[in-house]
Amino acid sequence: NRQLVLAQRPKGEPTKDTLKLVEAAIPSAGADHMLLQTEFLSLDPYMRGRMSDAPSYAAPVEIGDVMVGGTVAQVVTSKVEGFAPGDWVLSFNGWQDYALSDGSGVTNLGKSPAHPSWALGIMGMPGFTAWAGLTRIGAPLPGETIAVAAATGPVGATVGQIGKLLGCRVVGIAGGAEKCAYAVNELGFDACIDHKADDFAEQLAKASPDGIDVYFENVGGKVLDAVIPLLNPNARMPVCGLVSQYNATKLPDGPDRMNWLMGQILRKKIKVQGFIIFDDFGHLYPEFAKEMSAWIEGGKIKYREEIIDGLENAPDAFIGLLKGENFGKRVIRVGQN
Numbered sequence: 001n002r003q004l005v006l007a008q009r010p011k012g013e014p015t016k017d018t019l020k021l022v023e024a025a026i027p028s029a030g031a032d033h034m035l036l037q038t039e040f041l042s043l044d045p046y047m048r049g050r051m052s053d054a055p056s057y058a059a060p061v062e063i064g065d066v067m068v069g070g071t072v073a074q075v076v077t078s079k080v081e082g083f084a085p086g087d088w089v090l091s092f093n094g095w096q097d098y099a100l101s102d103g104s105g106v107t108n109l110g111k112s113p114a115h116p117s118w119a120l121g122i123m124g125m126p127g128f129t130a131w132a133g134l135t136r137i138g139a140p141l142p143g144e145t146i147a148v149a150a151a152t153g154p155v156g157a158t159v160g161q162i163g164k165l166l167g168c169r170v171v172g173i174a175g176g177a178e179k180c181a182y183a184v185n186e187l188g189f190d191a192c193i194d195h196k197a198d199d200f201a202e203q204l205a206k207a208s209p210d211g212i213d214v215y216f217e218n219v220g221g222k223v224l225d226a227v228i229p230l231l232n233p234n235a236r237m238p239v240c241g242l243v244s245q246y247n248a249t250k251l252p253d254g255p256d257r258m259n260w261l262m263g264q265i266l267r268k269k270i271k272v273q274g275f276i277i278f279d280d281f282g283h284l285y286p287e288f289a290k291e292m293s294a295w296i297e298g299g300k301i302k303y304r305e306e307i308i309d310g311l312e313n314a315p316d317a318f319i320g321l322l323k324g325e326n327f328g329k330r331v332i333r334v335g336q337n
């Protein structure tokens, strides 16, 4: 049983010393438990937070513990009602080949799901985050303008495509020309601006001639700086993530702009609301799943995955994810299926 355990807490960017690959015995399932074999491991930006012991909404991974993570697995042996050998499941095995489970928090995906790994993306946590954050907090009206960064990732790509289905103008922000072309040509965004361009803020303003009504906040940093002056009165800002800051060790240089920001929020009457998807919207998952399945079946929502083989490659793939090296939802294929 190969396991990636947290060896040390990163200061800034995680390095090759952050996680350590160790070998343990394959556990055997006792009463009321099942043995799960990991097939796919999801890589998600929130994992950077779990490597840190700074106060957060969830407990950190302890040093020496297996790194946490959402997985799609197959049942090997089972003494848990409702789960039989060969079933595919959505589980939380973490970064390892095998894990035991008593079935809590595990979803049975059946014997032969069409796209098992999608349970980690468009049909799972990231897709649900996009849907709930946009529709329940952003609440866009037809004709309004939505801006979203990390526009080709699983959350951003879904936000933008749902925005189009709701009749909005959608402006994406992504890293590089290739991602931007994909957002416009494949995902149907009205525009997509490269945040690495020198004149990024000017380009964003030009692409948003009627201002921005919903800014779905995924990244923070200079994207947020460029968006704030463009926000319209009564704009909404679902605060989903701040990935540009996850490796930061200090606040950015320059004058403290907290009071300027609060002034903007006050004068433009902007609604800013953070959310943690399953804490705040878990009860809406069935509604999301029904709507998203219909959209996918109807060809209305596209989904791009980037599958990387081998558990041993997960640390590098995760370090790259935080830097935008991924193009689509990054998943590690751990098993052979």
Ligand code: NDP
Pocket: 044, 045, 046, 125, 126, 129, 149, 150, 151, 152, 153, 154, 155, 156, 173, 174, 175, 176, 179, 195, 218, 219, 221, 223, 239, 240, 241, 242, 243, 244, 245, 275, 276, 277, 278, 321, 322, 323, 324, 325, 326, 328, 329, 330
């Ligand atoms: P992605 O797969 O899109 O990966 C993160 C992306 O962020 C990178 O690919 C990169 O895209 C972009 N990025 C990285 N650094 C910067 C930077 N300095 N400036 C601008 N963009 C940057 O991630 P997800 O779709 O899985 O997640 C998107 C956000 O949603 C994250 O902040 C995540 O933490 C958050 N989230 C929050 C949840 C909640 O419950 N609140 C649940 C799920 C996700 P590019 O190359 O295009 O810049």
